[in-house]
Amino acid sequence: DIQMAQSPSSLSASVGDRVTITCRASQSISRYLNWYQQEPGKAPKLLIYAASSVQSGVPSRFSGSGSGTEYTLTITSLQPEDFATYFCQQTYGAPPTFGQGTKVEIK
C-alpha cells in the first residue's frame, strides 16, 4: 500500500491566519491526491480533487498544490467554520489510502 504521511498532526491557529498542511506519499502519486475536511461527528467532505481542483461549493480560500510525492492544502484567512480535521487521500495505487489527519484547532 502507498503510505500517506501528513504534517503536522495538529496545529493551533487564529481566525484570519494562513494555514498550510502537507501530505507526503511513499511513492510518486502523479497528482492523484484528494483532500477532505471532517467536522466532529460528521462525515468527511471532499474539498480538493486531483491535487488542485476545488470541489463545487468549496470556498476559494481553500487551495491545493503539489506533484510527485509532496502535496499541500492551504487555507488563506482561516474562518471559524474551518476548525476541523483534514485528511489527504491518494487514489493512484490500490487500495486508496488516507493520511492520518491534521486537526486544526483554535488558538
Next chain:
Amino acid sequence: QVQLQESGPGLVKPSQTLSLTCSVSGVSISGGSYYWSWIRQPAGKGLEWIGRINAGGRTNYNPSLKSRVTISVDTSKNQFSLILSSVTAADTAVYYCAMGGIWGPDAFDIWGQGTKVTVSS
C-alpha cells in the same frame, strides 16, 4: 440531490457477521459511471477504505480485509450492502458508505452520515 443513508445493527458479537446497508436516493445505483464504497473510521483514528462496487456489480476490496468482506448491490431497492465476517473488537468503528465516480472511482464526493458499529459480547 443525491443522499446516502447507512443502516444496520449497532452491536455485533465477536466472531459473528456484520451486515450494513446503504440506501441511495437521488440517483439510480445502476445508472451512470458511479462507484459505491464502504469506508470505516475507528474512534479518534483515520479512515480505511474497505471496498467498492460499480453499477455492473464489479467489486474491488482492500487486501487487508478481502478474505472477510463481501459488497453487493440490490438495484431493485437502490441499495448496496456490506458483509464483514468473523468480526473482532478491531472492527469497531463508524462505517460510512460513499459515492465516487465524478472525479474518479475513489474521490468520494457524497457520503452517508455514518453508522457506529461496536463489536462486543
